[in-house]
Amino acid sequence: MPTPYNMAFACLSCCKSFKREFNLAKECPAKLTCPDCGGAAHNFGRDFKAPKRSDKRQWDKIRFLFDHGFRFQKIRVGSGHHDVVPYPETMDEAREFVVKYKKYAAHVD
Numbered sequence: 338m339p340t341p342y343n344m345a346f347a348c349l350s351c352c353k354s355f356k357r358e359f360n361l362a363k364e365c366p367a368k369l370t371c372p373d374c375g376g377a378a379h380n381f382g383r384d385f386k387a388p389k390r391s392d393k394r395q396w397d398k399i400r401f402l403f404d405h406g407f408r409f410q411k412i413r414v415g416s417g418h419h420d421v422v423p424y425p426e427t428m429d430e431a432r433e434f435v436v437k438y439k440k441y442a443a444h445v446d
């Protein structure tokens with residue numbers, strides 16, 4: 338049996354994150370329904386660490402990154418593509434980040 342993975346989903350309206358287990362070989366939805374507001378809770382992958390619900394600045398940063406096509410997917414640069422770029426800690430860093438790594442952004446619909 339393949340190992341199920343815990344994927345983090347986050348609702349950017351509620352500032353809330355929750356985990357769901359998926360067998361990635363079978364399915365991995367890009368979004369689920371937020372249990373609180375019924376809106377979209379987006380898949381931010383296995384490595385997403387949600388800030389505190391009260392930490393508006395961190396959630397603003399996540400929303401900003403998301404709007405620019407960054408959903409905490411791994412970004413690898415350098416020779417052999419072994420170096421994973423860390424996600425920005427602050428909004429200022431995030432503004433530089435989305436420009437610098439624009440080509441790695443997911444397509445935003």
Ligand SMILES: [Zn+2]
Nearest residue numbers: 348351371374
């Ligand atoms: Zn919600």
